[in-house]
Amino acid sequence: MARTIAKDYDEKRVRILKTAASLFAREGFARASMNQLAKECGISKANVYHYYDGKDALLFDILATYLSELRDRVCDLPLEGKSAAEKLRMIVCETLLAYEGMDNEHKIQTEGIPLLPPDQQEVLRGYQRDMVNLLADVLEELAPGVFAGDKRKLRAATMSVFGMLNWxxxxxxxxxxxxxEDYADLVAKLTLNGIKGL
Known part of the structure; x- marks a missing residue:
């Protein structure tokens, strides 16, 4: 007979993910152990393995959950009918608001993604790419002709905006x-005025 799923399965899974993100950010992925995770969650190691078969599965789910939700939040903004300047401000502001409370997930991205198998890395980088492409399209719209098909220059400008947000x-x-929101205004104004000088 198949094992039934507990009513609080999703709630427990989210708690394990948040605790694991905190542990991985604090200790580093390589040093963190499933024993530590179980202890910090206040559950047995066997219970953790009921949800995840190892640290790699946890790492992927942490990053996939974080990045897909971030991507959806930013890429699903109602941008239609807005000016390029309004789109920029909305994207920048929504990204900063979405970062709130996600310090651990954000921190382990850099270390974590390269540790995963190539197919999983591609999934995660796809979420990142969707946000980068959205912002790049807005920058091109803001300054028609400035990039003139120069993809390297456009990428440098786009990643510079994300660099300000990550700072x-x-x-x-x-x-x-x-x-x-105040900082979003600052970044939008710096970008709007700076891009004209390119």
């Missing part, structure tokens, strides 16, 4: 929504 995450992770 804010690293140094102001406790900022409230108002501070994030």
């Amino acid at each position: 804010f995450y690293m140094w102001n992770s406790a900022a409230n929504d108002a501070a994030r």
Whole structure:
């Protein structure tokens, strides 16, 4: 007879993911153990293995959950009918707001993605690529002709915007929504004015 799924299965899974993200960010993926995770979750190691067959599965689910939700939140913004400047402001602001409370997940991206199998890396990089392409399209719309088919220049400009957002995450992770929105305005204005000089 098949084992039934507990009513709180999803809730427990999310708790395991959040705890694992915290553990991996604090200890590093290589040093963290399933024993530590079970202890920090307040459950048995066998119970952790009921949800995940190992650290790699946990790492992929942490990053896939984080990046797919971030991608959906940013790429599903109602941008139609907005000016390029409005689109930029909306994307920048939504990204900063989405980063709130996700410090651990954000931190383990850099270390974690290269540790996963190529097919899983491609899934995760696909989520990132969708956001990069969205912003790149808006930058091209903001400054028609500036990039003139120069994909390297466009990518450098696009990643520079994300670099500013990541700087804010690293140094102001406790900022409230108002501070994030203020910084979004700053980034949008810097980008709008700076891109014209390219």
